[in-house]
Amino acid sequence: MSQVNDFVIKIATVNGTGSASANSLLMKALFRMGIPVTGKNLFPSNIQGLPTWYEIRASHAGYRARSGRVDMMVAMNAQTYGKDLAEVSPGGYLIYDSSWPRDRQLARQDVHLLGIPLAAMVNEQYGNARVRILMKNIAYVGALCALMAIDRDVVKALLEETFAAKPKLVDSNLQAIQLGHDYAKEHFDCPLPIRAEPMAATVDHVMIDGNSAAALGCLFAGATVGAWYPITPSTSLMDAFEKYCRQLRRDPDTDAKRYCIVQAEDELAAAGMVLGAGWAGARAFTPTSGPGISLMSEFIGYAYYTEIPAVFFDIQRVGPSTGMPTRTQQCDLMAAAYASHGDTRHPVLLPADPAECFELAVTAFDLAESLQTPVFVLSDLDIGMNDWMIPKLTWDDDYRPDRGKVLDRQALEKIDKFHRYLDVDGDGIPWRSVPGTHPAGAFFTRGSGHNRYGGYTEDADAYQDVVDRLLVKWETARQRMPAGVLTRSTRPTEAGIIAYGSSDGAVTEALDRLAAEGLDLDYLRIRAFPFGDEIDAFLESHQRIFVVDQNRDGQMKSLLTLETDVDRNRLISIRHYNGMPIPSDLIYDQVRRILAREAVA
Amino acid sequence: MTYIAKPRVYHSGLRENPLGLTIRDYEGGLSTLCAGCGHDSITTALVQACWELALKPEQVIKLSGIGCSSKTPAYFLSGSHGFNSVHGRMPAVATGALAANRDLVCIGISGDGDSLSIGFGQFAHAVRRNLNMLYIIENNGVYGLTKGQFSASADPGSKAKYGEINRNQSIDPVAAAITLGGSFAARAFSGDKDQLVPMIKAGLRHPGCAVIDVVSPCVTFNDHEGSTKSYAHTRSNSHQVVHVDFVPPAEPITARQTDGQQVPVRLHDGSTILLRKTDPDYEPTDRLTAMACLERHRRKREIVTGVLFMDTDLAEFHQIAGTSSGALTDLAFEDLNPGNDKLQALQQKLR
Numbered sequence: 004m005s006q007v008n009d010f011v012i013k014i015a016t017v018n019g020t021g022s023a024s025a026n027s028l029l030m031k032a033l034f035r036m037g038i039p040v041t042g043k044n045l046f047p048s049n050i051q052g053l054p055t056w057y058e059i060r061a062s063h064a065g066y067r068a069r070s071g072r073v074d075m076m077v078a079m080n081a082q083t084y085g086k087d088l089a090e091v092s093p094g095g096y097l098i099y100d101s102s103w104p105r106d107r108q109l110a111r112q113d114v115h116l117l118g119i120p121l122a123a124m125v126n127e128q129y130g131n132a133r134v135r136i137l138m139k140n141i142a143y144v145g146a147l148c149a150l151m152a153i154d155r156d157v158v159k160a161l162l163e164e165t166f167a168a169k170p171k172l173v174d175s176n177l178q179a180i181q182l183g184h185d186y187a188k189e190h191f192d193c194p195l196p197i198r199a200e201p202m203a204a205t206v207d208h209v210m211i212d213g214n215s216a217a218a219l220g221c222l223f224a225g226a227t228v229g230a231w232y233p234i235t236p237s238t239s240l241m242d243a244f245e246k247y248c249r250q251l252r253r254d255p256d257t258d259a260k261r262y263c264i265v266q267a268e269d270e271l272a273a274a275g276m277v278l279g280a281g282w283a284g285a286r287a288f289t290p291t292s293g294p295g296i297s298l299m300s301e302f303i304g305y306a307y308y309t310e311i312p313a314v315f316f317d318i319q320r321v322g323p324s325t326g327m328p329t330r331t332q333q334c335d336l337m338a339a340a341y342a343s344h345g346d347t348r349h350p351v352l353l354p355a356d357p358a359e360c361f362e363l364a365v366t367a368f369d370l371a372e373s374l375q376t377p378v379f380v381l382s383d384l385d386i387g388m389n390d391w392m393i394p395k396l397t398w399d400d401d402y403r404p405d406r407g408k409v410l411d412r413q414a415l416e417k418i419d420k421f422h423r424y425l426d427v428d429g430d431g432i433p434w435r436s437v438p439g440t441h442p443a444g445a446f447f448t449r450g451s452g453h454n455r456y457g458g459y460t461e462d463a464d465a466y467q468d469v470v471d472r473l474l475v476k477w478e479t480a481r482q483r484m485p486a487g488v489l490t491r492s493t494r495p496t497e498a499g500i501i502a503y504g505s506s507d508g509a510v511t512e513a514l515d516r517l518a519a520e521g522l523d524l525d526y527l528r529i530r531a532f533p534f535g536d537e538i539d540a541f542l543e544s545h546q547r548i549f550v551v552d553q554n555r556d557g558q559m560k561s562l563l564t565l566e567t568d569v570d571r572n573r574l575i576s577i578r579h580y581n582g583m584p585i586p587s588d589l590i591y592d593q594v595r596r597i598l599a600r601e602a603v604a
Numbered sequence: 605m606t607y608i609a610k611p612r613v614y615h616s617g618l619r620e621n622p623l624g625l626t627i628r629d630y631e632g633g634l635s636t637l638c639a640g641c642g643h644d645s646i647t648t649a650l651v652q653a654c655w656e657l658a659l660k661p662e663q664v665i666k667l668s669g670i671g672c673s674s675k676t677p678a679y680f681l682s683g684s685h686g687f688n689s690v691h692g693r694m695p696a697v698a699t700g701a702l703a704a705n706r707d708l709v710c711i712g713i714s715g716d717g718d719s720l721s722i723g724f725g726q727f728a729h730a731v732r733r734n735l736n737m738l739y740i741i742e743n744n745g746v747y748g749l750t751k752g753q754f755s756a757s758a759d760p761g762s763k764a765k766y767g768e769i770n771r772n773q774s775i776d777p778v779a780a781a782i783t784l785g786g787s788f789a790a791r792a793f794s795g796d797k798d799q800l801v802p803m804i805k806a807g808l809r810h811p812g813c814a815v816i817d818v819v820s821p822c823v824t825f826n827d828h829e830g831s832t833k834s835y836a837h838t839r840s841n842s843h844q845v846v847h848v849d850f851v852p853p854a855e856p857i858t859a860r861q862t863d864g865q866q867v868p869v870r871l872h873d874g875s876t877i878l879l880r881k882t883d884p885d886y887e888p889t890d891r892l893t894a895m896a897c898l899e900r901h902r903r904k905r906e907i908v909t910g911v912l913f914m915d916t917d918l919a920e921f922h923q924i925a926g927t928s929s930g931a932l933t934d935l936a937f938e939d940l941n942p943g944n945d946k947l948q949a950l951q952q953k954l955r
């Protein structure tokens with residue numbers, strides 16, 4: 004059986020040994036050969052010395068989820084060798100470092116074991132200990148070039164670009180490639196049936212992680228204030244924002260920054276800074292993860308009640324508590340939707356990949372300002388920190404930010420008395436003013452009871468008047484949320500599947516496989532909360548609806564039962580929550596089993 | 605949208621400042637604090653100071669946390685934006701607002717509970733970032749609004765209304781601000797307007813975080829014998845080291861005459877403040893002296909007032925950050941958005 008451009012390579016190493024650059028070199032080489040790829044970094048919450056894996060999936064069909072299969076294991080970590088061997092799919096391959104004797108106890112008849120003396124070869128070639136460690140990684144890339152027909156010219160070009168400033172490094176890297184390559188050529192039957200072949204599926208595409216794309220979204224949306232407290236897996240979002248701003252947001256004359264990033268003392272402060280900046284008229288955001296959302300809650304409720312625009316990026320990781328900081332989940336959906344005490348509800352945007360991180364980051368600022376409320380962008384570690392192939396991002400230069408109802412100086416000049424919380428337009432959204440504009444715009448922002456004029460109140464009716472008006476605004480918000488994406492099956496069906504965020508790739512692939520077996524499902528990918536009419540329509544028109552969640556408690560299923568009229572008995576929860584990105588096999592297996600059982604019954 | 609335009613009513617017979625505004629224009633809503641509350645005196649001093657400085661009300665923001673003290677921004681400068689935030693978090697909101705618009709004049713009002721307990725971290729970080737704001741702590745040694753529990757500034761040995769004795773050490777915000785690397789640390793007494801008004805003016809003009817700890821007796825829960833923050837105790841034990849006068853460049857105000865040496869300090873905006881030492885040995889630009897002075901008086905259970913420390917050369921928040929001059933909120937979208945060409949160019953590296 005030959006598997007051309009349809010395979011999974013998994014590399015098991017120890018973190019802190021520099022394998023990341025070798026792995027991205029490998030993935031980029033496949034990408035440049037025109038083959039759709041995705042890379043998933045499965046790393047520990049640790050800086051050095053613990054096991055780490057990198058999974059590269061090449062798929063000519065363009066599938067981007069984990070498949071649950073491993074065709075080529077590069078087992079560079081003796082600690083995890085047994086586990087890594089066990090994970091290889093029958094008929095697959097495993098490369099091990101034959102510089103040392105292999106543990107004979109660990110053997111499998113159905114897996115091809117390929118021993119390459121990587122350490123011995125590089126030790127002979129390079130004197131420096133650090134260089135030896137790094138080059139061992141590059142050498143396995145060389146071996147894979149021979150074994151899997153990966154274009155060495157492409158690899159060479161990539162190395163030349165990476166080390167443009169240090170040509171010496173190009174040579175030593177190429178040498179290591181050569182070592183691995185030649186050994187494989189000489190000792191194995193190259194190329195293997197599992198191999199790459201040039202195609203043209205990646206033209207006009209780029210490889211990017213979701214946090215970088217979200218950061219670009221913030222930059223292009225015109226965000227000027229970012230406040231944060233470092234937390235995995237959101238840190239790289241602010242790192243990227245800073246990097247891009249440094250390049251593209253400087254005063255051309257003075258080089259001064261046209262942005263202000265504050266590394267806050269904690270997430271409470273980060274949230275407060277975002278509110279202060281939003282209140283003062285800037286587009287402001289904070290990237291964080293679950294524990295940060297918990298700390299920010301008091302301010303989130305404040306922003307809801309006082310109607311201050313703010314954008315919160317929650318790059319979800321595994322909870323509860325510290326959980327597993329370097330593993331992925333969709334476990335903060337409920338926490339975000341209802342964050343803070345009292346009756347609060349917040350718009351939540353649900354990007355499925357880096358392209359949507361970019362798009363929805365911009366949407367988030369427009370919604371936050373036009374609705375005058377905190378808006379969440381709920382990404383996750385899988386989207387945020389892994390490399391995804393997406394169509395090149397484009398920007399419409401005619402775009403102008405939706406600043407919402409802000410009274411400017413001219414408008415304020417005509418007004419004698421401005422009332423902050425008056426619903427003058429009937430859409431539940433009052434007008435606001437920002438400091439520094441005009442004395443007539445002055446008002447007092449308070450989280451304590453206030454009436455429609457902005458005055459302090461403990462009056463029952465006056466209090467209720469304002470929170471009821473917030474419900475009118477919520478309905479306005481509902482109508483403005485990005486619509487879900489409906490994918491109809493080729494044949495009419497009463498079965499449906501609902502998913503969101505990073506489950507999209509796995510669902511798409513599973514549905515293709517199910518359809519090939521005659522099992523049809525319509526697919527609705529939810530992109531936002533509050534739910535639009537299209538979601539009600541989908542729930543009404545399907546009898547059996549699978550709801551895919553990457554959390555233990557089926558949070559989207561809960562949210563649907565709470566916020567729509569759906570009969571909960573029609574919903575079947577598919578849940579995956581061990582911290583690994585959801586594999587397509589899991590969805591395929593569960594849907595198939597249940598639909599088959601029902602067909603029999 | 606529809607708003608009814610109403611003609612503005614002007615007061616007559618009151619003195620106008622260079623903006624043509626009277627002191628009335630700097631007042632706020634009616635105070636709902638207890639009659640005689642020290643916080644109200646601070647409010648009055650703030651009104652006076654802002655009027656004298658002829659601050660444009662719309663250029664001022666007034667922020668606070670939660671507490672009786674934090675209610676007071678509603679009682680001054682009704683022509684300014686106010687932000688009564690959550691308990692202990694005023695500094696974060698101020699940081700964000702000033703990050704967005706550095707041209708705003710920021711007045712932060714807090715209490716000893718608000719800044720020295722729940723918000724101690726945020727207080728510390730506003731000071732060390734040298735955020736350009738006036739940071740007033742209305743210090744009464746108790747949680748007024750929650751009815752008289754000890755705060756972290758209650759002195760060891762002080763007695764609460766119902767007889768309980770505080771045995772914990774107290775936090776002195778002035779000493780804290782100095783050790784945190786603050787650029788302006790002062791103390792006043794709410795009942796001494798002559799000292800407080802010029803000090804507020806100096807704080808408002810100081811290019812950095814000006815912390816003023818104002819001993820502000822709570823008449824309801826902390827103004828009784830045994831309390832070291834009572835009117836009686838403070839009046840008889842307060843010891844003034846430095847007297848501050850403020851002289852705006854346009855219209856010099858005659859300094860109150862006191863004996864002793866003058867220390868003129870020129871501020872970044874070109875104005876000058878004159879520090880008048882009542883204590884000939886005192887040097888307000890030296891941290892060691894300030895700490896020693898605080899400790900010396902603390903041992904004598906005296907409350908030392910005045911500007912204890914100031915350094916106008918310390919880089920403030922935006923200087924440290926390297927932000928462009930002018931408010932970020934004033935930048936046009938074209939100056940913020942790099943455009944599609946740049947986006948395409950940047951993505952060359954992502955292939």
Ligand SMILES: Cc1ncc(C[n+]2csc(CCOP(=O)(O)OP(=O)(O)O)c2C)c(N)n1
Nearest residue numbers: 671672673691715716717718746747748749
């Ligand atoms: C998160 C939170 N916890 C507790 C409270 C209750 N609370 C309101 S004011 C206050 C103490 C205020 O003390 P201080 O800052 O000294 O102000 P004062 O009333 O003495 O002027 C407390 C504990 C609150 N509002 N929020």
Ligand code: SF4
Nearest residue numbers: 638641672748822823
């Ligand atoms: S309780 Fe104390 S602090 Fe509060 S208003 Fe009354 S006197 Fe002032």
Ligand SMILES: [Mg+2]
Nearest residue numbers: 715716744746
């Ligand atoms: Mg107090």
